[in-house]
Amino acid sequence: MAKITLDNLAHSYLPNPTSEDDFALKELNHDWVDGEAYALLGASGCGKSTLLNIISGLLHPSQGRILFNDRDVTNDPTTKRNIAQVFQFPVVYDTMTVRDNLAFPLRNRGADAAYVAQRVQQIAGMIGMEDMLNRKARGLTADAKQKISLGRGMVREDVNALLFDEPLTVIDPHMKWELRTQLKSLHHEFGHTMIYVTHDQTEALTFADKVVVMYDGRVVQMGTPQELFETPQHTFVGYFIGSPGMNVLDATVTGDKAVIGGHEIALGHGFAPLDGKVELGVRPEFTRLATGEAGLPVTIKRIEDVGRHKIVRADFNGNEINVIAEEGAEISPDMNRIVFDPAGVNVYANSWRVAPQGA
Amino acid sequence: MSLVLQGVSKVVNGQTHIHPTDLELQSGTMNVLLGPTSAGKTSLMRLMAGLDVPNTGKVIWNGEDVTGMRVQDRGVAMVYQQFINYPSMTVYNNIASPMRLLGKSKDEIDSAVRKAADLMQLTPMLDRKPLELSGGQQQRCALARALVKDAGLVLLDEPLANLDYKLREELRAEIPKIFEEAGSIFVYATTEPEEALLLGGHTATLWEGRITQFGLTPVVYRQPVDATTARVFSDPPMNFLNITKAGDTLTFGDGNTVATFGNFKTVADGSYVAGFRPNHLELSKQSDDALEFAGKLNVTEITGSETFIHLDHHGENWVGLVHGVKDLKIGAPLNVYLDPTHVYIFAEDGTSVAPASYAAAA
Numbered sequence: 001m002a003k004i005t006l007d008n009l010a011h012s013y014l015p016n017p018t019s020e021d022d023f024a025l026k027e028l029n030h031d032w033v034d035g036e037a038y039a040l041l042g043a044s045g046c047g048k049s050t051l052l053n054i055i056s057g058l059l060h061p062s063q064g065r066i067l068f069n070d071r072d073v074t075n076d077p078t079t080k081r082n083i084a085q086v087f088q089f090p091v092v093y094d095t096m097t098v099r100d101n102l103a104f105p106l107r108n109r110g111a112d113a114a115y116v117a118q119r120v121q122q123i124a125g126m127i128g129m130e131d132m133l134n135r136k137a138r139g140l141t142a143d144a145k146q147k148i149s150l151g152r153g154m155v156r157e158d159v160n161a162l163l164f165d166e167p168l169t170v171i172d173p174h175m176k177w178e179l180r181t182q183l184k185s186l187h188h189e190f191g192h193t194m195i196y197v198t199h200d201q202t203e204a205l206t207f208a209d210k211v212v213v214m215y216d217g218r219v220v221q222m223g224t225p226q227e228l229f230e231t232p233q234h235t236f237v238g239y240f241i242g243s244p245g246m247n248v249l250d251a252t253v254t255g256d257k258a259v260i261g262g263h264e265i266a267l268g269h270g271f272a273p274l275d276g277k278v279e280l281g282v283r284p285e286f287t288r289l290a291t292g293e294a295g296l297p298v299t300i301k302r303i304e305d306v307g308r309h310k311i312v313r314a315d316f317n318g319n320e321i322n323v324i325a326e327e328g329a330e331i332s333p334d335m336n337r338i339v340f341d342p343a344g345v346n347v348y349a350n351s352w353r354v355a356p357q358g359a
Numbered sequence: 360m361s362l363v364l365q366g367v368s369k370v371v372n373g374q375t376h377i378h379p380t381d382l383e384l385q386s387g388t389m390n391v392l393l394g395p396t397s398a399g400k401t402s403l404m405r406l407m408a409g410l411d412v413p414n415t416g417k418v419i420w421n422g423e424d425v426t427g428m429r430v431q432d433r434g435v436a437m438v439y440q441q442f443i444n445y446p447s448m449t450v451y452n453n454i455a456s457p458m459r460l461l462g463k464s465k466d467e468i469d470s471a472v473r474k475a476a477d478l479m480q481l482t483p484m485l486d487r488k489p490l491e492l493s494g495g496q497q498q499r500c501a502l503a504r505a506l507v508k509d510a511g512l513v514l515l516d517e518p519l520a521n522l523d524y525k526l527r528e529e530l531r532a533e534i535p536k537i538f539e540e541a542g543s544i545f546v547y548a549t550t551e552p553e554e555a556l557l558l559g560g561h562t563a564t565l566w567e568g569r570i571t572q573f574g575l576t577p578v579v580y581r582q583p584v585d586a587t588t589a590r591v592f593s594d595p596p597m598n599f600l601n602i603t604k605a606g607d608t609l610t611f612g613d614g615n616t617v618a619t620f621g622n623f624k625t626v627a628d629g630s631y632v633a634g635f636r637p638n639h640l641e642l643s644k645q646s647d648d649a650l651e652f653a654g655k656l657n658v659t660e661i662t663g664s665e666t667f668i669h670l671d672h673h674g675e676n677w678v679g680l681v682h683g684v685k686d687l688k689i690g691a692p693l694n695v696y697l698d699p700t701h702v703y704i705f706a707e708d709g710t711s712v713a714p715a716s717y718a719a720a721a
Contacts, residue, residue, distance in 0.1 A: 044523075241664070
């Protein structure tokens with residue numbers, strides 16, 4: 001297991017990058033703590049696979065260094081980095097049995113037979129393939145083959161890190177839950193340093209201790225699932241995490257008050273004077289419908305009954321505001337206001353969260 | 360327009376994919392086929408489309424028996440889970456292709472293509488090739504092509520399954536609007552209860568090749584006729600608990616007893632299965648008469664704005680779903696609460712005896 005350090009790292013796919021826009025991965029300094037499970041989460045094209053490929057050695061960065069336990073490995077090929085990788089699509093030896101596929105990385109490094117047998121049995125139990133150990137991989141479903149890939153990735157205990165690139169893409173939906181929770185308990189058991197790339201929020205938030213959200217080649221937030229939900233550091237995080245995402249509204253902020261389209265909102269905290277484009281972000285969970293004079297005047301456009309709750313789509317001066325209401329909540333036609341819970345209001349300047357004074 | 364299935368069944372290599380099924384669909388309606396993988400959704404759609412011929416029964420379109428008629432001769436459009444577009448054609452020509460095959464005039468084609476592109480927000484991309492589009496745009500292109508065909512029957516087989524969840528969120532909101540404008544019969548297959556609820560209309564729940572219930576979507580959701588329907592139409596699945604009633608006392612499977620509550624007061628003495636949805640399990644006592652259950656937290660799953668709580672209640676796996684992101688200790692004891700009005704009662708064979716009282720009132 002190893003600590004992984006990204007030192008001044010950046011990458012451009014162009015030979016002579018001139019501006020920041022030319023970089024698929026913008027300058028990054030970070031320590032991946034030994035033994036933690038991280039998820040790299042973002043939409044396609046955000047740079048998450050670029051970063052993973054640099055860590056694995058498939059890609060040489062155009063700038064900066066990468067260190068494993070403080071040793072510079074920037075110029076080492078993948079084979080010398082002692083890492084295990086699991087890719088989006090299964091990589092298995094069709095002519096070998098499931099058992100031999102799982103044992104391959106161990107035998108390759110000369111592990112003794114008794115240890116190999118015991119370890120393969122243990123991994124097979126985890127991926128639920130104990131009954132299939134003697135079958136050839138050929139003819140198995142894509143699901144089953146990907147489980148073998150996952151198992152083979154985890155079979156060695158002495159790797160520096162385990163890297164996963166969208167490993168559950170081909171897995172049937174009802175199996176996904178099982179596998180991602182298994183990966184999590186596996187991490188608790190073995191304490192590997194794990195880095196898991198995905199565009200799926202549930203996979204990322206369920207699997208990882210720390211989620212690294214990437215947007216446009218940049219890390220916009222690294223935090224626990226709770227931090228990403230309660231205090232998104234960038235409006236993109238608010239939008240991307242959660243369904244529906246955070247409501248974002250143009251505002252002016254003075255002290256502990258915000259004004260949105262002429263309507264005053266109490267913030268609960270004071271703020272120093274802000275520069276740039278100022279916005280309020282409030283998740284639908286902290287937004288409720290009301291009658292009367294307080295709050296923002298809105299028109300209800302649509303009510304979606306999704307069973308466990310209702311999603312109310314309301315219009316405020318041409319902006320959509322989403323509200324989550326209880327399953328049994330009565331939504332009467334005279335509900336013409338939206339009220340925010342001050343505890344759930346975040347303030348943004350040029351898309352980045354501003355911490356309130358004294359917090 | 361109407362589509363009627365009369366005793367339609369399909370057996371492949373001795374395996375029954377669809378048991379004899381009756382179903383009647385009307386024009387201008389959205390009909391969701393909801394069920395897990397291999398419940399028979401695609402098989403049923405293929406029978407409706409005429410891609411497969413049923414072993415028994417009839418398919419009747421507008422009063423006419425079309426059972427043996429080829430798919431090409433029927434007014435059917437189909438959209439699959441994989442985005443299928445012609446890679447060498449522009450988006451415009453992709454959308455126009457079904458109309459060209461039908462020999463429509465240039466003006467007719469142009470106005471239909473532009474209307475469909477506008478609905479699907481593809482207008483700026485009409486001159487691009489499909490591979491220059493994002494996954495969501497590619498699937499919107501396939502949807503637009505199905506729409507311009509102006510078919511009487513439009514079949515959508517998990518059309519959003521391969522998109523990432525943010526795009527799915529956007530398209531789910533758009534699709535019902537599009538359907539409101541067209542007068543066709545829409546059939547939409549999905550594995551996700553939330554998608555069925557968002558689409559509205561009617562839902563048929565499928566389980567092992569059988570339709571277990573067909574009706575207005577919110578009614579099927581809140582008043583399932585049996586435990587199988589309740590399980591299919593709940594994600595995560597409904598939780599169950601064995602209960603024996605003897606007069607004023609209810610005995611749970613674990614031996615605990617409580618005073619007979621809620622809708623149990625109106626049923627005869629005997630053995631029942633109580634069912635309740637994950638979102639009705641609470642982490643704190645919300646009402647005086649809420650039932651309390653002791654459990655142990657096995658694992659939590661976080662979706663971004665909600666937390667799934669998997670707990671062990673005397674050897675039974677239960678799932679709870681709560682708002683917000685909760686940081687709970689794995690392996691620790693966890694008490695959960697349940698309001699009696701949220702309890703469904705099923706007979707031991709799974710037939711509904713009494714729906715939850717909150718749902719019966721809704």
